[in-house]
Amino acid sequence: MSPPRKVSKTVPGPHWKAGETGVNIGEWFSQEPVFTEKCTYCLLCWLYCPDGAIRREDSKKLLTVEPFCKNCGICVEVCPVKAVVMVPKAEKKGKS
Amino acid sequence: MGEKKFITGDEAVAYAVKLARVKVVSAYPITPQTPIVERIAKFIADGELEADYIRVESEHSAMAGCLGACMAGVRSFTASASHGLAYMHEMLSYVAGGRFPIVLAVANRSIGPPWSIWGEQQDSIQQRDTGFIQLYVESAQEAFDTVLQAFKIAENPEVFTPVMVCLDGFHVSHTEELVEIPDQAEIDQFLPPFTPNALLNPDEPMSLTMGASDRLYTKWRYEQFQAIQAAAKVIEAVDKEYGKLFVRSYGGLVDAYRCKGADVIVVTMGGLATGAAKEAADALRKAGIKAGVLKVRAFRPFPAEAVRKHLASAKQVIVIDRDCSYGYEGALCSEVKAALCGLQPCPQVTNFIGGIGGADITPVDVQVLVKKVIKTAPHKPGGIVFQYQEEK
Amino acid sequence: MKITEIAQEEYITGSLSCAGCAELLAVRLALKVLGNRVVLIVPAGCMSTVNCYYPQLPFRVPMFVGPFAATGAILSGVSAGFRMRGIKDVHVVGLAGDGGTADIGLASLSQAIVGRRKFIYICLDNEAYMNTGIQWSSTTPYGAITTTTPLPEIVRESEQNKKDLFSIVIAHRIPYAATACPSYPFDYMEKVKRAAATDGPSFIHVLTPCQSGWGFPSSKTIAMGKMAVESGMWHLCEYRDGKLSFSYVPKNKIPVADYVKIQTRFRRMKPEHIDRLQKLVDERLQAMQEMISEPAEVAP
Numbered sequence: 001m002s003p004p005r006k007v008s009k010t011v012p013g014p015h016w017k018a019g020e021t022g023v024n025i026g027e028w029f030s031q032e033p034v035f036t037e038k039c040t041y042c043l044l045c046w047l048y049c050p051d052g053a054i055r056r057e058d059s060k061k062l063l064t065v066e067p068f069c070k071n072c073g074i075c076v077e078v079c080p081v082k083a084v085v086m087v088p089k090a091e092k093k094g095k096s
Numbered sequence: 097m098g099e100k101k102f103i104t105g106d107e108a109v110a111y112a113v114k115l116a117r118v119k120v121v122s123a124y125p126i127t128p129q130t131p132i133v134e135r136i137a138k139f140i141a142d143g144e145l146e147a148d149y150i151r152v153e154s155e156h157s158a159m160a161g162c163l164g165a166c167m168a169g170v171r172s173f174t175a176s177a178s179h180g181l182a183y184m185h186e187m188l189s190y191v192a193g194g195r196f197p198i199v200l201a202v203a204n205r206s207i208g209p210p211w212s213i214w215g216e217q218q219d220s221i222q223q224r225d226t227g228f229i230q231l232y233v234e235s236a237q238e239a240f241d242t243v244l245q246a247f248k249i250a251e252n253p254e255v256f257t258p259v260m261v262c263l264d265g266f267h268v269s270h271t272e273e274l275v276e277i278p279d280q281a282e283i284d285q286f287l288p289p290f291t292p293n294a295l296l297n298p299d300e301p302m303s304l305t306m307g308a309s310d311r312l313y314t315k316w317r318y319e320q321f322q323a324i325q326a327a328a329k330v331i332e333a334v335d336k337e338y339g340k341l342f343v344r345s346y347g348g349l350v351d352a353y354r355c356k357g358a359d360v361i362v363v364t365m366g367g368l369a370t371g372a373a374k375e376a377a378d379a380l381r382k383a384g385i386k387a388g389v390l391k392v393r394a395f396r397p398f399p400a401e402a403v404r405k406h407l408a409s410a411k412q413v414i415v416i417d418r419d420c421s422y423g424y425e426g427a428l429c430s431e432v433k434a435a436l437c438g439l440q441p442c443p444q445v446t447n448f449i450g451g452i453g454g455a456d457i458t459p460v461d462v463q464v465l466v467k468k469v470i471k472t473a474p475h476k477p478g479g480i481v482f483q484y485q486e487e488k
Numbered sequence: 489m490k491i492t493e494i495a496q497e498e499y500i501t502g503s504l505s506c507a508g509c510a511e512l513l514a515v516r517l518a519l520k521v522l523g524n525r526v527v528l529i530v531p532a533g534c535m536s537t538v539n540c541y542y543p544q545l546p547f548r549v550p551m552f553v554g555p556f557a558a559t560g561a562i563l564s565g566v567s568a569g570f571r572m573r574g575i576k577d578v579h580v581v582g583l584a585g586d587g588g589t590a591d592i593g594l595a596s597l598s599q600a601i602v603g604r605r606k607f608i609y610i611c612l613d614n615e616a617y618m619n620t621g622i623q624w625s626s627t628t629p630y631g632a633i634t635t636t637t638p639l640p641e642i643v644r645e646s647e648q649n650k651k652d653l654f655s656i657v658i659a660h661r662i663p664y665a666a667t668a669c670p671s672y673p674f675d676y677m678e679k680v681k682r683a684a685a686t687d688g689p690s691f692i693h694v695l696t697p698c699q700s701g702w703g704f705p706s707s708k709t710i711a712m713g714k715m716a717v718e719s720g721m722w723h724l725c726e727y728r729d730g731k732l733s734f735s736y737v738p739k740n741k742i743p744v745a746d747y748v749k750i751q752t753r754f755r756r757m758k759p760e761h762i763d764r765l766q767k768l769v770d771e772r773l774q775a776m777q778e779m780i781s782e783p784a785e786v787a788p
Contacts (some may be wrong), residue, residue, distance in 0.1 A: 011293050012256045012323065013195030014308060014316045018301035018550060021502040022543030029507075043491045047673055048710055050505070050513035052498035068501065072508030072699075073707030119572040122565055148568035152561055153599035160558030160596070164529070164565020167552060170572050172565070190555050296527040296550045296566060298578055304552040307541035 026067035031086045033075050035063040038083035045075035045084055098278040105236040105268035108275045109175070109201045109261070110135030112243035114145045115283040116199075119170035119290075122150040122161025126180040127213045128265040129203040133175055155180035159187035159200070166196045167304065169292025171247065173198070177265060178205035181219045185226070191258045192227030193320065194305045197250035198258045200228070201243060204366065204418070205265040206453050214454020215265035217366060217418040221395075221427045227320060229259040229327050230396040234346075234367040236273045239263045241344055245334045248287055252334075255327045257320075264418075266454065268367040278342055286341055328397045349399035351391040352406045353377065358388030360412040360466055361443075363403075363432055365392045368451050369416040376462035387466055392428065400435040407436060412469055413443045416462075418451040425449075425480055444473055450483025457483075489674055495520050503546040504538040508706030510696035510713065511535055511612045513670045515583060518610060521680040524549050526579040529563055531593065532556040533585035534619045535612060557592045559584045560600030560609070567605035579608060579684055586613040586627040590653045601660040601689045608683045609691045611653070614698035622701045626651035629721065630768060631761050632753045634701075641761055649768040657691045658727045664690040665727040666735070671697075671713025675724055675735050682728070695722045703752025712751070719747040720769045723776060732779050744769055 033054075035045075041061040046054045053069040056062075076084045103111070109132045113121070121140075123133045139145035150161040155176050162172040176184055181202055191198055206216035220230060229249065233239045239261065246259040263269050295304060308316065332348030339345025351370075354377050355361055362373040373389040380387035390406050392399065407413050413436075417426025424430065429447035436442055446469050451457040465481065499519040505512045511534050519526070528551040530536040536553045539546045554562050559582045567580045584593055589611040597609065616634050617623040624634040630649040637643045657665050664686040668676040676694065683690035697712040699705065704712055716722040719742045724735040744766045748754035757765070 011295065011302070012253075012319060014193065014306060014313075015295070015302050015304045016306055016542060016545055018303050018545055019548040020543065020545045023502070023504070025502060025504070047491060047494070047517075048513065048670075050509050050516065050709070051503060052501055052516050056496060058492075066501070070507035070706075072709070073705070074508055074709055077707040078710055120565060120568045122561070122568075146572075148572055150561070150564050150568055150603055150605075151599075152564070153595050156555075157558050157561035157596045157599065160555060160561035161565035161568070164562040164567075165569035165572075166565075167527075168566045168569025168573065168575075170569040172569075186555055187558070292573075296552065298525045298527070298550055301524075301548060301550045303540055303545045303547060304550070306545065306553055307537070309541075312542055 024067065026069060029069065029071045030089055031071045032069055032089055033065055033084050034087050036083050036085060038081050039063065040081055040083070042080065044078050044080065048074050048078045050074065098276060098282065100274055100276050102272050103236060103275050104131060104270050104272050105239045105263045106131035106203060106270065107135050108236040108240035109243050109263070110139065111277050112240045113173050114139045115277070115280055116171065116244055116247050116287055117289065118145070118147055118173045120148050120150065120162065120165035120172040121174065122152055122158050122165065122172065123174045124152055124155045124158045124176070124180060126155070126177050128205055128215070128269045129175040129177045129201065131269070132201055132203070155184040156187055159184045159191060162198045163187065163191055163194070163196055166198055167295040169295065171290035175201040175203070177203045178207050178219045181223060182207055185223065188223055188226035188228055190305070195256040195320065195323070196258060197256055199243065199246045199250055200258065200260045202260055202262045203265045203269040204262050210453065212453045215267055215368065215418070216452040216454070217262070218420070218452070220260060220262045221419040223260070224396055224427065227257065227324065228396065229257050229324060229331070229394070230262060231259065231331070231394055232262045232365045232392065233268065234370050234391065236268060236271070237275045237344065238346055239268060240275055240277065241338060241342070242346070244283060244287055245338055248334050249327060249330050251290060252330045255323055255330050257324050257327055262366065264367045282341065286338065324397050328394065328399065331394050346393055349394040350402045350406065351393060353389040353391065354381065355388035355390055355406045357386055358410055359386040360414065360470060361388045361390050361407055361410040362462060362466065363390045363392060363407070363413060363415040363428065365395060365428055366418065368457055369418060372457045372459045372462050373416065375459035376466065379459065379463055380466060385466065385470070395428070398431050398435070403432055403435040404439070407432070407443055408439055410443045412473055413445045414448055414465060414469055415445060416448045416450065416457065420449050420452070445478050447480045448483070449480060452483070455483055489677060494677070495523070497524070499524055499548045500539070500546050501548070502544060504541070504544055505534060506700045506706070508699050508709045509534070510670050510698065510709050511614060514610070514612055514676070514694045514696050517670060517673055517677055518581070518680045519549065521677050522579050522581065522684055525577055526550070526581050527566060528552070529554050529559055529566065529580070529582045531559045531584050531588045532619070533588050534614070535583050535585070537619050556588055558596050559588060559593050560596035560598070563607040563609065564600045564603050564605050567607045571605070580606065582607065582609045584609070584611055585619070586611060586615060587617045587625040590626045590651050594656070598660065601657065601662050601691070604688050606687060607689055609689065611691070611693045612696045613693060614696045614701060615650070616701050618698050618701040627653060630765050631748065631757045633756055634753070640756055649765070649772065654693050658732065661730060662691055662727070663688040665692070667693045667695070667723055667725050669695045669713040669717060669722060669724065671710045672717070672724060672736065679726065701753065704750060715742065715747050718742045719744050720773050721747055723773070725776070734780060
């Protein structure tokens with residue numbers, strides 16, 4: 001865990017600047033989703049991801065996933081054309 | 097230049113809230129504070145106070161409403177007593193720990209059973225550990241002045257701690273006296289508009305009152321601790337400043353009455369005990385007994401240094417408690433004793449627990465008590481005297 | 489609303505919630521509609537506890553971890569404060585759980601609605617006190633195992649199935665209220681939009697299937713919500729201008745038995761209990777249909 005960041009001195013009390021995240025959740029999970037060529041860019045997986053971990057590149061119709069993906073598998077499940085597969089992280093590194 | 101009004105302590109508090117330009121009042125009625133919120137509602141209805149009155153369903157929600165308003169960036173106020181204050185308990189810790197500058201008026205009343213609507217200080221004493229600053233007033237005039245001072249103390253950047261202003265139920269809350277009320281313009285000079293912190297502000301997003309473990313938690317608690325300690329000096333400074341502008345001031349943390357050279361000093365809090373003790377001290381002095389009264393105005397932060405200073409050369413100290421920490425003794429007595437710890441020689445301390453459930457404490461009661469203590473000491477040192485304990 | 493029109497900005501990332509958490513999805517979708525000019529009041533519950541412990545602060549918008557019982561009152565206070573300051577462009581939103589709404593927070597919510605100040609109250613219903621380890625709440629369905637109802641068949645409180653929180657809220661004649669589920673995201677987001685546009689209090693009761701507490705694989709969250717609606721265990725309806733309507737009526741209602749057999753929380757249910765649940769669900773649907781003043785409008 002990263003060391004604590006400085007508290008805002010204008011506001012006394014147990015309050016903190018929003019959005020500071022010191023934990024890399026992704027480290028706890030061993031898999032990640034891969035969006036194969038079957039993908040029609042319907043964006044349902046993007047919509048249904050609870051963590052908002054899927055990123056869109058509309059111009060290229062490309063989907064990528066952020067490191068904090070929790071491997072819940074919802075994206076795999078909701079894809080109407082079964083274009084998303086969950087693979088071990090090491091395997092993906094080998095592919096690229 | 098202001099006006100004089102013949103009003104009760106509760107009404108005086110309402111006038112102070114009006115002049116403080118409070119913007120949100122979130123309150124629930126309970127005897128004996130109800131006239132406060134009724135009077136405020138009338139001010140709003142008559143257009144004399146521009147505020148939103150949230151009529152909540154419980155005291156817990158009353159303080160929560162104030163907290164919401166404070167985070168939205170406006171000055172807020174509420175009042176309670178007795179069972180209501182107990183219902184508010186969680187929120188008191190919340191508001192103090194979150195460092196929100198809210199002012200709460202308490203018309204001190206007993207908490208039953210035995211059921212009683214009458215005066216006692218058990219309700220606010222029970223809340224002494226929540227982190228609120230606690231100020232106890234003696235009269236309707238002092239209630240008015242202190243509520244205004246309370247906003248200034250709470251909103252001081254070194255403090256940012258909520259303040260509880262306590263007035264004796266019925267004895268001060270419902271008794272009419274002549275109260276001097278300055279002009280709005282004069283009060284505006286003393287109490288500037290509330291400058292909101294960027295708490296709930298989309299331009300500066302924050303996570304408020306968040307969770308923390310051990311080190312960070314302790315660090316924040318230490319800051320809270322330091323802030324309420326710093327409040328002691330602020331309470332004194334604000335009282336002085338008020339005195340310069342409006343003539344009246346109350347000694348800051350304590351008010352020492354004829355304590356110089358006193359052999360016996362009666363320590364009191366609130367109007368009933370203080371009033372009786374001051375009159376008794378005058379009568380005793382006339383009769384040759386060197387008596388004095390130390391009125392504790394700020395109970396939190398406890399003015400240990402001032403208490404020690406004024407009581408050090410007395411032989412006997414009698415602490416009047418309109419409360420009892422069952423299982424030990426009156427709370428004020430414990431705090432006084434702790435403040436005197438280590439003094440050589442140390443005054444003998446007797447605890448008188450009375451004026452509970454609305455029982456009266458008269459100047460004669462205090463005189464009798466003082467004479468009795470002088471007679472039995474030092475053979476029968478200290479001890480607790482419960483009012484009426486000798487009656488069958 | 490087209491999927492491509494939905495905002496891409498993410499206002500909550502890095503949450504410590506369980507994988508596949510429907511509450512998190514509900515919050516994420518609500519923020520997509522509301523944008524970042526919001527303030528969130530989040531009492532004790534999953535959405536505060538997993539999102540507010542230093543050093544992980546996933547919310548990128550202002551949020552306040554509030555006392556359990558007082559969400560309604562805090563919302564009233566914030567709304568009043570903003571109004572007194574002339575601030576009109578910031579949504580005041582509560583994100584409370586079923587425990588914090590139907591149980592400990594009910595009185596405060598009730599009075600807040602009566603106060604008629606502008607706020608959006610979103611109740612995220614995962615049907616138990618999930619945050620503290622799956623304890624029974626008044627919205628736990630009949631027959632569900634929780635840690636405080638290990639023998640659900642002898643639990644008196646849930647004999648009548650879930651407390652009808654929605655009926656309690658609309659009994660206040662609130663300007664806008666709706667039930668929703670993130671498994672029907674467009675219906676839900678449209679309701680959030682309507683709530684935000686309401687001049688006064690609004691309430692959305694969202695069923696959020698909980699993979700940890702209900703006992704199903706995390707990937708099945710969306711499917712579970714759909715089954716809840718298709719079996720009648722949950723309804724999608726709307727209360728607007730004093731009128732109640734269904735947003736969606738399943739054409740072929742599936743038996744409750746199909747719903748309970750795929751969640752481990754219902755594993756103690758015997759045929760007679762399932763029959764009873766089916767009966768309760770049918771009765772509730774009948775009662776609702778009697779309250780309906782308009783024919784069903786099908787959600788987009």
